[in-house]
Amino acid sequence: MSGHKRFWKDVTVVSDDGLFQPRLDGRPIRLPQGHVLAVRSSALAEAIAGEWGQIAEGTAFTPDFLPLTRMAGTMIERIAPAPQAARDMLLGLGVDDGLCYCADGVGPVAVQVFAWLSGYGVHPSVTDGLMPVVQPEGYREALARLLAARDDLELAVLGVLAQATGSLLLSLAVVGGAVSLVDAVLWANNDEKSQLATWGQDDELIRTMENREKDILDAGMFLTLGRQVSI
Incomplete structure (x- = not known):
């Protein structure tokens, strides 16, 4: 995500099969290994969505802007499998x-x-x-x-x-x-x-x-x- 700029207009949270997905313009957020970012807590999903929503349009961002997203990614892609x-x-x-x-x-x-x-x-x-x-x-x-x-x-x-x-x-x-x-x-x-x-x-x-x-x-x-x- 380093060097990327905000390309989305809307950030929402969608419930899907008992999990909550923050979405950018209706599209799921994909983690580095390809997994969809989805968590069991709606409150956490809303907070993650808030991280993405607070990035100003056209602003370059790095993972430092998204600490909750980083932790969710670690949990989903590194910890859950092993x-x-x-x-x-x-x-x-x-x-x-x-x-x-x-x-x-x-x-x-x-x-x-x-x-x-x-x-x-x-x-x-x-x-x-x-x-x-x-x-x-x-x-x-x-x-x-x-x-x-x-x-x-x-x-x-x-x-x-x-x-x-x-x-x-x-x-x-x-x-x-x-x-x-x-x-x-x-x-x-x-x-x-x-x-x-x-x-x-x-x-x-x-x-x-x-x-x-x-x-x-x-x-x-x-x-x-x-x-x-x-x-």
Whole structure:
């Protein structure tokens, strides 16, 4: 989609076989591998349609304009055909999780996450050093069980959150409702805030923080809207 310009006039949402399709001038949106963009939630479909609708006529756009569309595409074309591969990839991140490195001590957000994880039999080791932490026996298996319960929608969100925050464990707690998006942003941006406090204004660092916050909040919106499915 890079370098494309808006060519459509109308954006609508159509219900078809229990799914909701955002359409451009009545035509389905085709994803890179050819699948039709269709989701189970009308609220999510309307929000995706809104992304396309807010692009001004004749304006060039890139995938950055369409974060909900990107996540839906990942869910449909990459995760749905092979959900276990997505779980295995996420599990690899959780084995050496950023939340387990606490140079300044375990903070309140980490305490919330660890308390929530303990209810699922996940008990990570933490370190205040730089060497890789060795997780206890059974940790990987317990984390795999927790991931096994996540559906395609949640796996798509976890992929974005884990990349943005550097922590699968924190991301799981957000998806599980144990940690707010605001707290996730605060934890993810903590190092940059410390650097700004020490060294002063840094526009590049601020942009990094803003982009990370946007990714986290977009993922939260995708999750919330995607869960609004009528049964």
